Amino acid sequence: MRNKTALLVGVIAVLVISAYLSSGASTINCTIMENRSCSNTKVIYMQNDSGGYNNAHAQNTSVGNYSYALCCNAVGDTLTTSCDDATMLQLNDTTNTHAQASFHSTYTVKACVSANTGKISCSYRNNTCAATETCMVSMASSGADNSTNAHIANCSYYSLQVCCGLNTPPVVSVGPVIKPARPVDADELVCNFTITDVDDSDTLFANYTWYNGTKAIINGSTQVTNGTATTITLGSGNTSAGDRWNCSITPYDQNQYGTEKSINVTINTPPSKVELSYPLNNDSAFINRTPMFNWTTATDANGDSVTYHIQISQYFDFNTTQLFDEISGISSTNFTSAKELDFTTYFWRVQANDSYENGSWSDVWNFTIVKYIAITVVNENVSFPEMAINTEDDTADNNPEPITIQNDGNYEANISINSSLLWQSGLGVLNTTYYQYKANYSAEGSSFDYSKSLTAWQNMQSLPVSFISALNHTDSNDLVAVDIRVAVPADEPPGVKQSTILFTAEEAP
DSSP states (O other), X not given: OOOTTOOOOSOOOOEEEEOOOSTXXXXXXXXXXXXXXXOSEEEEEEEOXXXXXXXXXXXXXXXXXXXXXXXXXXXXXXXXXXXXXXXXXXXSSSXXXXXXXXXXOSOOEEEEEEESSSEEEEEEEESOOOTTOEEEEEEXXXXXXXXXSBEEEOTTTSSEXXXXXXXXXXXXXXXEEEESSSOOTTSOEEEEEEEEOSOXXXXXXXXXXXXXXXXXXXXXXXXXXXXXXXXXXXXXXXXXXXXXXXXXXXXXXXXXXXXXXXXXXXXXXXXXXXXXXXXXXXXXXXOOSSOEEEEOOOXXXXXXXXXXXXXXXXXXXXXXXXXXXXXXXXXXXXXXXXSOOOSSEEEEEEEEEOSSOBOOOOOOEEEEEXXXXXXXXXXXXXXXXXXXXXXXXXXXXXXXXXXXXXXXXXXXXXXXXXXXXXXXXXXXXXXXXXXXXXXXXXXXXXXXXXXXXXXXXEEOOSSOEEEEEEEOOSGGGOEEEEEEEEEOOTTOOSSOOOOOXXXXXXXXX
């Protein structure tokens, strides 16, 4: 080896020792410089007998009074002299000492270098460090391999180089994300993520664990491609409603584990089963052909907004091609069909939906609609003013107002009319022109079959006469007017006159 006491002649140059890693990798940059000028991390101190730094003894950082230091920093990281990562050299003493490679065990004082985020590893190579390493110092001794009882120098001075590389741990750069975001128990869970590593040459793995709650259920490792999206799938047979699943991903580059990232998802719990309330089950004499169907409010364990889906059918199996009515997305707990129900038996059921899945169907209820005939005389009194003999008046001009009849049943009705006597004179008997009636439109328009009704003046009879045909039953158009005409007979004595009119309704054919 070279003379340890050789005189260093000339100006002491500051030597920058650095090696650039592959594209994008973190880099260690080291310079042998005067101790007092180093503002970065001093990894080891060095000094020869002439005050220089080549063919030098080493000094541990715990002493730190040699003239020169190996001054290092790292791009994107912070270096320390802890021994968490790598022992660069082992020293025989803390100062004025020889060095040996870390694979020996003779010396006990360590010269270490570590990174806060990444991980440093060191090796010993002849002449040239690997592309992913930085030459820290070189070393030589009288031994065969120069690796023990050695002096140290800058990297170009001896052939055996101390090479250290800074590994940057891989990261989960995208995700993880579980799809679907609100799964149901029939869904498989797909965990999507991307792992990236600035060290392009690293072989990357994803260590994954599926947790149900806090219990690890499935774990494994899969090789991934740097910067490429990866998926891990959990089969639907593993999940149940209400489960809280976690997909946890830890990146690994065979040197260092990156930071674990995870995502949770809750398996949707469907809304509760709906209870029906109206129409009543098994009602065999139901008369409302446009009923408001009612049911109880469903609950949702996830707090989701709930809508409802109703099916109405004449068939118990609810064959979708034979449904009378079907509506979904109902926000309230009731529904009135826009279509009028017929005279038959209907089956109905309701289920709730929370935007992710349907709850169970309610029990199936049924009711049977039967025909119902009923009328109400809305305006039942007609009062004519005082009249003289041989005068007449009627309600056709709405003065006074005519009698009005409303169909309160659920089917078209024919209406008959008959009356008691109005006049007391011999001329004013029934079935004369002195007391007449006719059917007429009301304010609701054509509510009856005008062509088949008696719409011209008819003499009032004591026996029922059918005069209104097919009076409609729907609420918006179920009112008919009955006009009354009176003429005072010449022989009628004075006084208040009154008559009782009887209206009878029956099912229109």
